Amino acid sequence: MNKKVITICLVACSIVAGLLLIPVSGIVAQDNGRAQLTLNGGRQGPVPFNHQLHQAIVEECAVCHKDFGKKTGALDEAKKTGALKAKQVMYKTCMACHRAKKRAGEKFGPISCSACHA
Structure with a gap:
C-alpha cells in the first residue's frame, strides 16, 4: 500500500471514531437547567428557587x-392542564423532603x- 491510501484510511477511521463518541458526550454533558429559578407562587408571591443547590x-x-417536565413553565403548565393540583408538588415533594x-x-x-414566598 502506498502512503496516500494509508493516510486516507487513517483519516477515515479517525472521523468514524469521532462520530461514535458524539452520543456519549451528549450523555455526559447533560443540561441541568438554570442555577436559579423563580417559581410562580400564586397569590403568596414568587418563590426564588436555588435549582443548583437542590440538584447537589x-x-x-x-x-x-x-x-x-424539565422545561421552563412545565410546573405551571401541569397545573393549568389539571395534571397537578395547586400546591401538590410543594406539599408532597418539597415540604415532605424538608420535614424528613x-x-x-x-x-x-x-x-x-x-x-x-417573596
Missing part, C-alpha cells in the same frame, strides 16, 4: 421532576409558607 442535595432529577431532613437531624430547607 437531591442528585436524582426524577425525585422532583416525576410530576412535571429536619426529623433526621440533617440540614433542611424552609418548612413554612412565608419562608419561601
Whole structure:
C-alpha cells in the first residue's frame, strides 16, 4: 500500500471514531437547567428557587421532576392542564423532603409558607 491510501484510511477511521463518541458526550454533558429559578407562587408571591443547590442535595432529577417536565413553565403548565393540583408538588415533594431532613437531624430547607414566598 502506498502512503496516500494509508493516510486516507487513517483519516477515515479517525472521523468514524469521532462520530461514535458524539452520543456519549451528549450523555455526559447533560443540561441541568438554570442555577436559579423563580417559581410562580400564586397569590403568596414568587418563590426564588436555588435549582443548583437542590440538584447537589437531591442528585436524582426524577425525585422532583416525576410530576412535571424539565422545561421552563412545565410546573405551571401541569397545573393549568389539571395534571397537578395547586400546591401538590410543594406539599408532597418539597415540604415532605424538608420535614424528613429536619426529623433526621440533617440540614433542611424552609418548612413554612412565608419562608419561601417573596
